[in-house]
Every structure is written in structure tokens, then in C-alpha cells.
Amino acid sequence: MNSQTVEQYMEQLGVQARQASRQAAAAESGAKNTALLEAAAAIEDQAVLLATENKKDLDAGRAKGLDAALIDRLELTAERITGMAEGLRQVAALPDPVGEISGMSYRPSGIQVGHMRVPLGVIGIIYESRPNVTADAAALCLKSGNACILRGGSEALYSNLAVAKCMGLGLQAAGLSETLVQVVNTTDRAAVGKLLTMADYVDVIIPRGGKGLIERVMSDSKIPVIKHLHGVCHVYIDDQADMDKAVAIAVNSKTHRYGVCNAMETLLVAESIAGKVLPVLAEHYTKAGVEMRGCKKTCGILTDINTATAADWDEEYLAPILAIRIVDDIDQAIEHINQHGSQHTDSIVTENYSKSRRFTREVDSSSVMVNASTRFADGFEYGLGAEIGISTDKLHVRGPVGLEGLTSQKYIVLGDGHIRQ
């Protein structure tokens, strides 16, 4: 960085990214795919370099006393290196969303009007320790015709730069500018502050990480943000639920994985079926080691569990803990979800047609499900091919964000000398 300030350095990245974004937007699918496939090959060819650079980060991390979980996330094992290359190939195989024209129709004036799907421009991604995010995020941005500025965790800097080098080799091989993918090469925290204010050069910020990071970005960013904040997901077991489905879904939604945003955190059960379904579920949860916290009525049925406090209804445990509330009916269930949920993913278990319709219409969450596990809320399960994250925002894109979420639509108007009268 020589004598440049961090601000000047970031500004330079911004100018380069904006310029590169024009090339990215106009690049043909074939060139973008070549870049991705060549980058995948480079990642495999450069496995030794990646391991060496990764070791620098690991050694520094251990010296700094990072905990075992963080060191694990930081590590680029042989398997993860192969996984990165495989990920790039998968993105290359996806259809290119850019340039898709839809809805073209003639208007009474004679002009023809429709939409064309276009890249957002420059995407700034701020993430934490996993270096494989560098490859994943760069691939999705490139395929969707965007330039990106990637700011990873400071503890992964050497690894991220090595991954970026491989991406650069891929871009070069395809005749594209390396500045389409830029990793911020400084651990100075001022770089993030500057990135969040460069509205002239950056069109959208995507933070990926813990709540602390997301909240800082939300409060400081002068640029629109696509973010994932909380995952307080619910399953509501209706009085007309099929017992087997209810048990399967409520167990899977909670115990399939605990530390994920689409795991159920609160179970709602209709009062008239609670006495029948809760004891069966409790057996499963106890066996899986899940701590249950119930409302008063729940504790009347499951007499040996703890009572939930008011705070439990808003809690994202990300752990083997489950809040359970008995509700009067679907009205109270919907009210509870809209009040305490995080608009992420909520599911009803019912055989009743009218109640399934009401639930899908009235629950205001990014994924609303009927008779399915909340764990399905995922870009791969939804067929997006890949995901850059899950949005809990309401504007632009809700739920799993794939290539299309990294694009927008402009109007195109075709005429033959038409003027407005």
C-alpha cells in the first residue's frame, strides 16, 4: 500500500471495480464460464500455494490464541480446496441470468416495452473467517455480471489473497480484467468503514457473519444492504395435523442441525392436539438432547421441563434448545409468528385446505411452508443452484439469494421513430 492511506486505497479499489463492472456486465456467458472453469483448475493446480498461505493464517491464529472452532473454520483442508473448485464448476454450469428479456409487449402508442435483467454493478461483500467464501462469492458475482470487492476476516487475509490469485488467473485466461474480483489487501478496520460509504463505486453491500457484523453494517452503511439478520423459525402443529407428519417435521426442523438459521426455534401446538403430540415429541427431543422450555399449558403436559420466559419467544438459540407454546388456534399461531418471528421461515402442519391457504397468505416470512421441514429453506433445495445467503429483508429479494438476487431489471423500449403526443 506504500504511502497511500487506507481511504485512498479503498477509493482506488472502488474506481477499478466500477470500471470493471462495465466489462462484467457486457461479458458473454462463455467468457464468464471460461473464467470460472479456469479458476477452478487454478485452485487445484495451486493447492500447495493455498496450503502454504493458509498455514500462515493458521499459525498466526494459533499464536493469537483463536479458539478451536475458529481455527477449524479457517483451515483450507484438501477437501475444502476441492470443494471450492467444485463450487466454481457448479456456478459455471448454471444458466446466465443477465440479458434475459421478459414481458415485451406492444403499447397503444406503438412502442414495445419489456424488462431486461441486468447486473447490479459492484457488490461489496464483508465476511468472516471462512476463506472458501472468497471463491463462492466471487463466482456468484462474476456469473451474474457484477464486479466485487471482497473484505474477509483479517485472520484469513493470506488465504483469501491466495484464493483471489486463482480467481485472477481464471479471469486472465478468459481475457477478463482481474479487477472484476478484488480482495481488500489490508487488515485495517478503517477499510470497512470506507467501503460502506463509497456509494459512487459500490451498488450493494452483502454482509455475511454474526449479528455483530450485520448490525454494524446496518448502522454504518450509506449503501443499500442485502442481509440476513435473525432466524427465529416456527413450526405450527394444527389440530387437524397428521400425527406422523407433525412428528417428522417438528423433529427434523429442530434436530437436523442446530447452528443454522433455518432450524426451528419455537414450536407452536394447537391446544386440542397438544396432549397427544407433545409427549411423543418430548421423547424424541429428550433422546436427541434438546432442552425444552414450555409455556404454562405445555408444562402442564410435559411436567418435567422448564418454564419459558417472555424472552424465549424472541430467542434464536442456534443450539439444542426449543421453546414450546400451546396456542388456541391458527389465529393465535399466525399472530405469534408475525409478532415474535424474524420473517425467515415458518411452517404449518395441517391436513386442512383452508388453513393451509390462510397460513401461506397471512404469515409474512421469506419462506412459508405447508407440511415441510423449515430446514428446506436453502438455495440448493429451492433449485437456485447456489446461494450467496438468505435475505430477511423485504425489499429486492427475500429468502435464499441466488444469481437472480444479484441482478435487477431495467426497462427496454423499442420504437420506430415514435414520439409522445
Add this chain to the structure above:
Amino acid sequence: MNSQTVEQYMEQLGVQARQASRQAAAAESGAKNTALLEAAAAIEDQAVLLATENKKDLDAGRAKGLDAALIDRLELTAERITGMAEGLRQVAALPDPVGEISGMSYRPSGIQVGHMRVPLGVIGIIYESRPNVTADAAALCLKSGNACILRGGSEALYSNLAVAKCMGLGLQAAGLSETLVQVVNTTDRAAVGKLLTMADYVDVIIPRGGKGLIERVMSDSKIPVIKHLHGVCHVYIDDQADMDKAVAIAVNSKTHRYGVCNAMETLLVAESIAGKVLPVLAEHYTKAGVEMRGCKKTCGILTDINTATAADWDEEYLAPILAIRIVDDIDQAIEHINQHGSQHTDSIVTENYSKSRRFTREVDSSSVMVNASTRFADGFEYGLGAEIGISTDKLHVRGPVGLEGLTSQKYIVLGDGHIRQ
């Protein structure tokens, strides 16, 4: 407002709007249409009340010394009252976007996944002096299933409250809550500041007005904003343009109306055709009273016009002034537009197939046109039925914003007891 502070008052509006938004989202199309038609009838029935309340604003405005243009915008003439009622009826006649399901397909896991179009929730609209915006904006928000909080100009308060009363009568007649449409009943400027930070109660802010207002909202809002900032629109006359079309489009784009965002502000002309087309255009512009400001080359052809300064290329005149630049070719034209334009509306005049394709792909504006006047960039011309404004943002919605721009899409997932393996 009794002893409430402005903050408490706004908070109360927010709580009421959030609650009403649930009703709005679940309301059937029929009920929303009834509300709109009954509100239209109320506006006509209450013409005397509207005129009386409007007179209070007009008298106060005149006493404060508001200029004639502002007084004109403020006035609710009989024609404008009829226009408001007619506008409500037109929105009632539009198809309801809410609940539309698209893209439902089965995934390998057996779940069925698709999108459902849903309201954004609560929309805050901040606007200036025209009281008819109250009816227009309320109608679009209601039809798209949103609750709204409307903050008009302080000089139009009595008029806006009277319009809101008519909207309330319509909502009542349809069995809907009057709190679906709330006009902020205070001229205290702190109300706007509070509105922009109530992220728990307001999902999106739409400012409508001059640049000062937009810039204040952009800088202060803690809530996502859909906005229209500048309209620096271009027409590029290619060397392969049809002369008659070029003249018609360049004249119409500039002179059809001057004070509008989709009027051309800069004309770009390919060098090899400039000597032929510019003298013809200059005659039209001179006759229309348009002041031309040219680049050096332009001034070599049109010898009696002023030279443009660097600032002219970024200027939104909103007046009978036009900047003219001669460019080498389409590359320089696209570069000029992407550098100096406001990503609003830009048009190429050409008979060349390849260049029309390049222009539509590479110009990064909300409306990109071929052989059509920039004046077509309009929700009615595009067939949206109505528009709440034109977005120059890149996320969520670009260009004219109709009902669909006030909605988002959530995922719905249908299963039959499906769990994730």
C-alpha cells in the same frame, strides 16, 4: 395531539400502521376495490369540504407569501377534485398483484417451491405541496395491500387531512380500518425525522419532491428508500440513424415538456452525421426557444450558440436548455452516458441492428430505448396503469414504479410431510 410529544404521536401512527398492514395484506381484492370506489364517491360528495379546507391552506399560503407556482400546485380546483376521484377508480380497475403465485415446481426432494407476491407492509411517503398526491399514493398503497403513513407539505395540511377523511370513508364502507391510510397531522418537522427512523413500523420510505427533500431523506433514513434523484437523459443520434426519426425524437425528447425528469438534457451526435442533422435540429430548437450549449465541434457547425462548460454534461436543466456533444461513435456515446447520465432514461436513434443490441445491453439506465422519445418513460405509457414515481435506484425496482414495485415476493413451499435428509 394533546400532551403527546411528536415522537410519541409518530410512534402511535407507526403501531397503528403496522397493525393495519396485517389487515391490508389479507384483504380481498373486492374489499380493496370497494374502498377505492367509495373513496372516489366521497371525494366527489365532499367537494365542498375539500374546497373549504383547501381555501384555508391557500389563504395561509398567500399570507405567507408563497409564490404563484406553489399556490397553483396547492390548489384543488374542481377539475383536480374530479381527477382525484377518477384516479381512484382507475386504480380500482387494475389487477390486484397481491397473492399472485409464480414458478411453482417440484424439486428432487419432492417439495413444491414457488413465489407468492406479497405487500411490503407499511410505506411512508414524504411529499411536497400537491394535495392530490394524498389520494394517488394512498390508492396505490391500498391496492398493493400496504398500509401507509403520508407526510405531505406543511402548507397543504388541511387539504391533505380532508382528502384522508374521504379515503377513511371509503375504507369504512368496505369494512376496512381507517388506519390503513394515515396522514401525519402535524407540521412539526421533527415528525419527518422520527418517521425515517421507525424501522420497526415502516418498511420503506418513498420521498417525492425536489432534490433537497430526496437528499435529506437519503442521508437521514434508517429505512430502505425508493427514490427518484436526477433525470439527466440522453438521446444519441448514430451515424446510421434515419434522419426523420432522429429529428422527431430529438425534438420531442427536449421540447414536449421541459420541467419533467424524462426530458432529454444532453444530445449526443455521431460526428459523421452531425453536419447534416444539427442544422435541422437547431432550427427546431431555436423556433421553440431552446438555448443550445455545444461542445467545440458542435460550435464549429452551429456557429452562433454558446460553448458548453464541463458542468453542462452533468446538469439536469428542467428548462429549455440543451447540451450538445459530438462523439466519435457509439463507444464514446455509451461511455458518456454511463459517466454523466443519471441512469434514468437514454435513447439511441439508429437503423443498425448490432448497435441497437449493444446500446440496450451496455447502457446502465432504468429505461433504455431504441428509436423512441425519452418522454415515454412513464408508468402509464408502459402500461403499469398508474405510478407512484420513477426509481433511479438499482435495487428492488428501476424506472416507473407501479403496483408491483410496492410488493415483494416470498417463497412458498408445499410438502406432504417432507423432511430434509
